[in-house]
Amino acid sequence: MPETVRHICGISGGKDSSALAVYMRDRVPDMEYFFCDTGAELPETYEYLDRLEVALGKPIARLNAKKGFDHWFEVFRGALPSPQMRWCTKKMKIEPLEDWIGDSKAVSYVAIRADEASRKGYVSTKPNIQTVMPFVEDGVDHAGVLKILEEAGIGLPKYYEWRTRSGCYFCFYQRKAEWVGLAERHPDLFDRAVAIESKVRQDAGADGDASFGEYAMKGRQYTWSGGESLPDLHARREEIIERHNAAMEQASKRKANKTVWEVLGDALDDDDDSAQCSVCAL
Known part of the structure; x- marks a missing residue:
């Protein structure tokens, strides 16, 4: 058989x-x-x-x-x-x-x-x-x-109204503007991500002390987003949104008659990380 x-x-x-x-x-x-x-x-x-x-x-x-x-x-x-x-x-x-x-x-x-x-x-x-x-x-x-x-x-x-990929609410591949979007759409989840990050930074020390466990390697990232804490990121929300909107405007000119999601996917600015997880983002 x-x-x-x-x-x-x-x-x-x-x-x-x-x-x-x-x-x-x-x-x-x-x-x-x-x-x-x-x-x-x-x-x-x-x-x-x-x-x-x-x-x-x-x-x-x-x-x-x-x-x-x-x-x-x-x-x-x-x-x-x-x-x-x-x-x-x-x-x-x-x-x-x-x-x-x-x-x-x-x-x-x-x-x-x-x-x-x-x-x-x-x-x-x-x-x-x-x-x-x-x-x-x-x-x-x-x-x-x-x-x-x-x-x-x-x-x-x-979620394609404000985010370009699936994945966890705290996904480290999120763009800066998407973290802002999380704070606006799901403030409770943003607060949870802040709490997790704060624990890491408290345990490691504000300067990223290398004594923080065997996984605290040199250059280890202690924040969810590109070396910037979520509270700091949210504090410059207006700047991030302004730059994101400018990138969106440029992308919309290049992609006429496209959906919001397609424009979002093309709207990269200096704050963005275009990488993504090969398992989560299909």
């Missing part, structure tokens, strides 16, 4: 992975959909997943890490996750996913688009997991993704 092969499609809460889920719905009827839930997602993400489940006609498995952020925050001696040390991705997304798959043979469908074929997404190193990229194979680009979501009647997640 041949071994059963599982077909799995990860959903980040972003447009590309959501469009892929819809795209594969009728092509692979036994597809299993999953979402790695850190417990620190935006409310808009959870709302969008509920809408997507209706379009798919089946539930999306919510994979939770056995231990949450607070546990791993202590394990890593109070070091904030950062582009150099993305323990949040490893411990709260990749490990729960690989535990869920176990040793079963699986085909993992990844939402890399045809117009970004060189971009890296999560590709497991486990030998029982095969990765495929249907959008690359079938030539589905950015416009194709938007068309899929529009025709499915679910559109874009609401």
Whole structure:
């Protein structure tokens, strides 16, 4: 009797992975959909997943890490996750996913688009997991993704009104203007991020004392956003918004008749960090 092969499609809460889920719905009827839930997602993400489940006609498995952020925050001696040390991705997304798959043979469908074929997404190193990229194979680009979501009647997640990517509310890949947006849209979540950051800075010392645990390496970032504390960032809110609006105006001139999200994605200014997490942002 041949071994059963599982077909799995990860959903980040972003447009590309959501469009892929819809795209594969009728092509692979036994597809299993999953979402790695850190417990620190935006409310808009959870709302969008509920809408997507209706379009798919089946539930999306919510994979939770056995231990949450607070546990791993202590394990890593109070070091904030950062582009150099993305323990949040490893411990709260990749490990729960690989535990869920176990040793079963699986085909993992990844939402890399045809117009970004060189971009890296999560590709497991486990030998029982095969990765495929249907959008690359079938030539589905950015416009194709938007068309899929529009025709499915679910559109874009609401956070695209002010944020360019999915992910945790405290994601260190956020732009300065997006931190300001978090403070305005979800002040309670902004305050939580401030509290986490304040604990790190208090434990490490205001100058980033290298005696702060084995993970307090030289040059270690003690703030969520580019060496600037969130209170300091928010204190110059007007400056950040002014520069962001200027960048948005320039981007809108280059991208006529585009959505707010598309303009946001092109509106980089000197305060912005255009990098993003390959697991969270599809």
